[in-house]
Amino acid sequence: MSLKINDPANNASFKTGVIAVVGRPNVGKSTLVNALVGAKVSIVSSKPQTTRHRILGVRTEADAQYIFADTPGFQTQYKSALNSAMNRTVTQALAEVDVVLWLVEARKFTAADQRILPLLPRDKPVVLVVNKIDLVEEKNKLLPFLESMAQQFKFAEIVPLSAEKEKDALRLPAILKPYLPEGEAWFGEDDITDRSSRFLAAEIVREKVFRLTGDEIPYVVAVTVEQFEEDGAMFRIGVVIWVDRDGHKPIVLGRGGEHIKRIASEARVDMEKLFDRKVFLQVWVKVKGGWADDSRLIKQFGYE
Ligand SMILES: Nc1nc2c(ncn2[C@@H]2O[C@H](COP(=O)(O)OP(=O)(O)OP(=O)(O)O)[C@@H](O)[C@H]2O)c(=O)[nH]1
Numbered sequence: 001m002s003l004k005i006n007d008p009a010n011n012a013s014f015k016t017g018v019i020a021v022v023g024r025p026n027v028g029k030s031t032l033v034n035a036l037v038g039a040k041v042s043i044v045s046s047k048p049q050t051t052r053h054r055i056l057g058v059r060t061e062a063d064a065q066y067i068f069a070d071t072p073g074f075q076t077q078y079k080s081a082l083n084s085a086m087n088r089t090v091t092q093a094l095a096e097v098d099v100v101l102w103l104v105e106a107r108k109f110t111a112a113d114q115r116i117l118p119l120l121p122r123d124k125p126v127v128l129v130v131n132k133i134d135l136v137e138e139k140n141k142l143l144p145f146l147e148s149m150a151q152q153f154k155f156a157e158i159v160p161l162s163a164e165k166e167k168d169a170l171r172l173p174a175i176l177k178p179y180l181p182e183g184e185a186w187f188g189e190d191d192i193t194d195r196s197s198r199f200l201a202a203e204i205v206r207e208k209v210f211r212l213t214g215d216e217i218p219y220v221v222a223v224t225v226e227q228f229e230e231d232g233a234m235f236r237i238g239v240v241i242w243v244d245r246d247g248h249k250p251i252v253l254g255r256g257g258e259h260i261k262r263i264a265s266e267a268r269v270d271m272e273k274l275f276d277r278k279v280f281l282q283v284w285v286k287v288k289g290g291w292a293d294d295s296r297l298i299k300q301f302g303y304e
């Protein structure tokens with residue numbers, strides 16, 4: 001059966017709402033949004049502070065449209081212009097939505113999680129998602145954790161799950177639906193994000209840098225798209241990986257360019273999957289000193 005999201009007969013009961021997904025870095029926000037959308041609209045890595053923008057991921061069902069706002073992990077430990085911009089993105093997202101999903105990790109409630117509590121709105125439903133329950137070996141330890149979380153705030157719902165298990169994550173829409181306001185769909189039934197293919201291409205490259213380089217490099221890297229052209233049935237894409245210092249460049253390139261080749265080839269495979277067409281990808285590495293502390297460059301690189 002095809003969806004008729006703008007059919008007036010349906011509109012009386014159609015629900016559309018924006019759901020902010022917030023939490024400290026690395027709790028699994030982007031993993032969850034991707035599972036709910038059914039495609040990779042937001043990049044994921046095992047390193048904290050992977051997400052730098054608010055990215056909308058859209059899920060459309062026969063009688064509801066869920067607009068999930070993935071956000072950067074909120075953190076107050078390190079101060080830079082980039083981190084302040086990321087935190088502003090989180091507080092703005094919280095102000096503009098209908099429902100808040102707050103993610104914490106099962107049995108790992110830290111000081112960084114604690115600092116999110118005062119940001120939670122009192123006048124909107126807040127759903128607590130306790131993620132990564134697959135990592136809790138003794139399941140009987142989960143209940144006391146859920147009980148202690150329930151003491152912290154008046155949550156609308158508490159949902160333990162594993163975002164990496166699609167079936168588990170897909171319990172959420174039905175739980176959220178009662179909290180969405182009635183209204184027409186904002187996005188077309190095939191739309192999955194508000195972000196352009198250009199933006200997604202840059203993010204895919206940034207994900208590979210996060211995954212394939214050591215601890216320091218991901219945080220001194222920004223990615224811009226210099227070329228994005230249709231060439232017959234394929235896309236020709238050229239991106240620049242900006243690093244902070246001359247010394248970072250050889251690390252990103254690797255010996256004999258080994259590293260950058262791997263970043264480019266893994267990124268190309270992901271792009272071809274997401275865009276469903278052949279991609280010719282070129283990647284350059286350039287130096288722009290101090291960009292993460294320069295609010296002008298932060299804007300230029302698209303971190304508003
Ligand atoms: N074991 C397990 N790992 C998970 C689960 N969900 C996410 N992860 C892992 O947790 C790490 C962080 O996931 P992300 O989705 O990037 O987390 P995030 O909250 O978006 O992180 P930032 O964007 O940095 O704030 C990745 O290595 C994921 O594979 C889960 O349910 N179980």
Ligand SMILES: [Mg+2]
Pocket residue numbers: 029030031042043044050051071072073
């Ligand atoms: Mg993320």
